Each structure stands twice: as C-alpha cells, then as structure tokens.
Amino acid sequence: MVVSPVLVACLGLSALLLVGDALLRRTVLSPLNGIPGPVLARFTSLVLKWHEFSARRTAYVHGLHRRYGPVVRIAPNEVSFASAAAVKEIYCSGGSGYDKTEFYDLFKVYGRRTMFTTLNKEDHARKKRILADRYANTNVVRQPSLDGIAERAANFVKKCSQSVGGSLDLYVRTYLHSYAFDCVTHHLFHPYGTDSLQTEQDEAIMREVTFDDSLQNRLVGYYSPTLHKVLGKLLYWLAKPRQTPLADNFVLGTCSKTDAAPFTLLDRMQGPSSDLDQLDVAAECLDHMVAGIDTTGDALCFLMWELSQPRSLSHQARLRAELLANPGAAFDRLPFLDAVVLEGLRCFPPIPMSLPRYVPRGGRAIGSYAVPEGTVVSCQAYSVHRIDQAVFPKPDVFYPDRWLHPDGDAERKRLFFAFASGGRGCVGKHLALAEMKILLRAVYTSFTTLPDPAMTAESMDMSDQLISSRPLGQACLLAFSPAASQPLSTD
Numbered sequence: 001m002v003v004s005p006v007l008v009a010c011l012g013l014s015a016l017l018l019v020g021d022a023l024l025r026r027t028v029l030s031p032l033n034g035i036p037g038p039v040l041a042r043f044t045s046l047v048l049k050w051h052e053f054s055a056r057r058t059a060y061v062h063g064l065h066r067r068y069g070p071v072v073r074i075a076p077n078e079v080s081f082a083s084a085a086a087v088k089e090i091y092c093s094g095g096s097g098y099d100k101t102e103f104y105d106l107f108k109v110y111g112r113r114t115m116f117t118t119l120n121k122e123d124h125a126r127k128k129r130i131l132a133d134r135y136a137n138t139n140v141v142r143q144p145s146l147d148g149i150a151e152r153a154a155n156f157v158k159k160c161s162q163s164v165g166g167s168l169d170l171y172v173r174t175y176l177h178s179y180a181f182d183c184v185t186h187h188l189f190h191p192y193g194t195d196s197l198q199t200e201q202d203e204a205i206m207r208e209v210t211f212d213d214s215l216q217n218r219l220v221g222y223y224s225p226t227l228h229k230v231l232g233k234l235l236y237w238l239a240k241p242r243q244t245p246l247a248d249n250f251v252l253g254t255c256s257k258t259d260a261a262p263f264t265l266l267d268r269m270q271g272p273s274s275d276l277d278q279l280d281v282a283a284e285c286l287d288h289m290v291a292g293i294d295t296t297g298d299a300l301c302f303l304m305w306e307l308s309q310p311r312s313l314s315h316q317a318r319l320r321a322e323l324l325a326n327p328g329a330a331f332d333r334l335p336f337l338d339a340v341v342l343e344g345l346r347c348f349p350p351i352p353m354s355l356p357r358y359v360p361r362g363g364r365a366i367g368s369y370a371v372p373e374g375t376v377v378s379c380q381a382y383s384v385h386r387i388d389q390a391v392f393p394k395p396d397v398f399y400p401d402r403w404l405h406p407d408g409d410a411e412r413k414r415l416f417f418a419f420a421s422g423g424r425g426c427v428g429k430h431l432a433l434a435e436m437k438i439l440l441r442a443v444y445t446s447f448t449t450l451p452d453p454a455m456t457a458e459s460m461d462m463s464d465q466l467i468s469s470r471p472l473g474q475a476c477l478l479a480f481s482p483a484a485s486q487p488l489s490t491d
C-alpha cells in the first residue's frame with residue numbers, strides 16, 4: 001500500500017499541534033505562571049527530582065524560598081509555600097486540610113492503608129476516632145505511661161555513665177533510637193514493650209527498622225514503576241529495599257496478645273470501639289512504632305549535639321540550673337526545658353521536608369494566589385521555621401529564649417510546623433514531647449556534654465531520607481562528664 005505524503009504530513013502536523021497545545025497549556029498558559037520560581041520549573045520537574053534523588057530536596061526548596069520568597073513554583077504542577085496563611089489553608093481548612101497525594105502509598109504496611117497513609121479525609125477521620133484517644137496528653141501523662149518512659153531514660157543514663165572518659169555515639173550505636181523505640185513500644189504494647197537499650201535481641205529489631213538506605217530505590221518505584229521493573233536487580237544492589245522480618249514477627253506476635261495495659265494503643269484497637277481486623281491492627285502498630293523511632297531519636301540527637309557546641313554551652317548551663325533548682329517539678333512545668341525543646345525542633349525538625357497535598361476540586365486561594373484543582377501544594381518545616389524573620393529573627397541561630405518572650409508568642413506558634421498542623425498533624429506529639437523532656441532532664445541533671453573532637457560540623461548536616469532526615473555522617477559522638485551539683489561555668 002502506498003501511503004500518501006499528504007496524509008503523513010497531516011498526521012505529523014496534528015501530532016505536533018496536540019503536543020504543542022499540551023505544552024502551551026502546561027507552560028505559557030498555565031494559571032501557575034504568576035507564581036515566582038525558576039523558569040525551568042515551568043517546563044520540567046527533573047531538577048526537583050534530581051535533588052530529591054540526591055537526598056537534598058529540602059535544602060534545594062529552601063534555597064528557592066530564600067531566593068523567590070514564601071511562594072515558589074518548584075515544578076510544572078507543584079508549588080511550595082512557607083507562610084502561616086498557607087499552613088492554615090493547606091493543612092487545617094475543613095479540619096484536616098487537603099487530601100494527601102499518592103506519595104503516601106510508599107508507606108503502606110502489609111498492603112494496608114494506615115491512618116498515616118489514608119489519602120482522603122473521611123477515611124482518615126474514621127480511623128482517627130478510634131486511635132487518637134490513646135495519644136491525648138491526658139493519657140500520655142498517666143503514671144504507668146510516664147513510669148515506663150522514666151525507666152527507659154534511666155537505662156539511657158546508664159549508657160552515659162559507662163561512657164565517661166570516652167565518647168558515646170548517639171547515632172551509630174543508635175542509643176537514642178533505642179530509647180525512642182523502647183518508649184514507643186511501651187506506649188503501644190505494655191507489658192510487651194521492648195528493652196533494646198539492654199538486650200541485643202530487641203536492639204536487632206530496632207536496627208532493622210531504623211537503618212534504611214533505599215531512598216533512590218523507592219523513589220524510582222514511585223515515579224516509574226516500569227523503570228523500577230527494568231532496573232530491578234541493579235537498584236536492589238545500589239539501594240537495597242528494607243526487609244524487616246524481626247520487626248514483623250515482633251509486631252504480629254505482640255498484636256495477638258489480648259491483655260495489654262489500658263493506656264496502650266493495642267488495648268484501644270482491640271476494644272469495642274474498634275472495627276479493625278487483626279492485620280489492620282498490626283499494620284497500624286508497626287506504622288506508629290516506626291513513626292516514633294527516627295523522629296524522636298533524631299530530634300534528641302540534633303538537639304544534644306547543638307547543646308554541646310561551645311556557642312550553646314550557656315544554654316546547657318542554664319538548662320542544668322533550672323533542672324537542679326526544681327528537682328520535684330513535673331517535666332512539663334519547666335519553662336526553659338520547654339523552650340530548649342521547641343527551639344531544637346524549630347532548628348532541626350526531624351521531618352523537615354514538604355508534606356504534599358492536592359488542591360481540592362474547584363481550586364483554592366492560597367495566600368494571594370488562585371491555585372487550580374489537582375495542583376500539588378506543600379509546606380516544609382525547615383523553611384516555615386526560617387523564612388519569616390519578623391517572627392524568627394536570626395533564624396539559623398539556636399536561641400531558646402525566643403520562646404520565652406510573651407510578645408509574638410501566637411505568631412511563633414502559628415509558624416511552628418515540626419509536628420505539621422491540623423487534623424493530620426502528628427498524633428504522637430504529646431508522647432514525643434514527654435520522651436524528649438524526660439530524657440533531657442535525666443541527662444542534663446547529671447552530665448555535661450561536649451562534642452568529640454573527631455566530629456565535624458558537616459557530618460551533622462541534615463541528609464534527607466524519604467520522610468525524615470538524619471545526620472549526613474551517620475554518627476554523633478558526644479563526651480559525657482559527670483556534672484558538678486553546681487551549674488556549669490561557661491567561661
């Protein structure tokens with residue numbers, strides 16, 4: 001058959017017009033064009049993805065905010081915001097804000113959607129009604145719950161005592177992750193919580209869920225399932241996916257117990273108000289267990305590192321003075337301790353990166369921009385905590401006192417995004433704060449800390465993981481010395 005050249009030309013022209021039309025709509029005619037940002041971001045998301053694959057997305061997006069301001073178009077269909085108004089609209093409007101994107105599919109457990117991975121607000125609200133009660137502050141501060149945390153803080157302090165004269169690696173030996181793991185399993189499963197600070201068997205479970213080098217592997221799977229299939233073996237060797245047989249065994253086994261303490265999540269999920277089947281219960285527990293380890297562990301790690309720096313020894317001394325002067329006070333009635341923890345989470349949010357959401361049907365106004373439905377919008381804590389220098393002057397300086405001034409308190413709280421905001425913000429927030437304060441009190445009442453000379457500032461730079469960050473050098477060596485019962489001199 002002879003194909004007419006005219007027909008070929010017509011087909012070619014039509015294809016060109018179609019592609020051109022799509023390109024025009026996406027670029028020149030896109031309603032997002034009024035939003036500042038690099039020109040390349042109008043045409044392609046490749047630059048953003050490159051930074052994501054290099055574990056530097058948070059720093060890249062922050063650099064764009066510094067250059068373009070609190071609203072930046074970071075890809076053809078993606079906009080990053082860093083303002084209180086945007087946090088309120090994206091994460092709090094209608095209670096729990098906009099729906100999550102499919103990015104959260106990466107975190108499904110046993111093929112099930114947990115509270116964290118549920119995308120739409122109706123399903124999420126149903127799950128939250130069952131679970132939230134156990135994370136309310138009134139439940140966290142019950143004596144059996146606090147006793148378990150205090151016992152684990154005492155175990156951590158034993159490690160500090162044993163290290164005197166040398167250094168303790170808070171990261172590689174993951175003592176802080178062990179502490180967070182033992183605390184969260186206490187809250188989920190008591191009396192079946194772990195003791196990874198003292199037993200190797202439990203430490204092995206913690207190690208399985210805390211070390212994950214599969215960022216690139218999982219990102220390829222997310223962005224291109226076909227490429228992921230083609231590159232399967234190569235990717236496996238370059239960035240091994242995490243396997244967690246010990247953790248699965250522990251969680252599935254523990255979830256079959258029926259006599260967990262009344263303050264635990266397991267008790268709640270097995271109670272009459274729950275309609276979750278056994279696999280849902282296990283998936284939820286594994287999810288919360290993992291959510292509570294790296295976050296709280298790394299928040300403490302970065303904060304103790306900062307408190308140990310010569311520039312921050314005056315804060316360390318002041319913290320110790322407050323602790324020594326108030327030995328009988330409740331952990332949540334110590335204003336300077338509270339300020340230190342808030343400032344640590346502001347400077348080093350363990351989840352510093354964008355939390356992506358879809359603009360709902362009909363589009364929305366975010367700040368002064370009309371954003372069409374389906375656009376991916378997000379805020380990232382690292383930038384929200386730094387961009388508005390009227391609220392956070394000298395944002396890169398660790399300065400706990402900023403939280404003690406009554407002036408500007410409401411504005412600071414509106415911009416505090418370490419636990420996100422609204423109905424989908426961190427359900428474990430009160431537990432995490434209790435763990436952090438109880439541990440810091442136990443440590444800094446008895447010890448002074450200094451950085452080990454082998455450490456460098458660069459090794460403590462934040463390195464992005466899929467949804468948290470860790471120290472770039474994956475080590476945090478601190479020297480612990482017994483504190484005199486007198487406050488530390490900072491001369």
Ligand code: HEM
Pocket residue numbers: 115116117128184287288289291292293295296299349350351355417418419420423424425426427428429431432
């Ligand atoms: C300092 C420690 C912690 C920080 C900074 C933190 C931060 C966050 C953030 C930013 C989110 C929102 C994530 C998103 O929207 O993608 C979140 C959600 C969540 N966190 Fe935490 N978290 C911490 C500790 C914990 C602990 C100890 C637990 C549990 C025991 C926990 C359980 C959860 C769960 C289940 C969600 C999902 C909530 C929902 O979708 O309704 N977190 N956390």
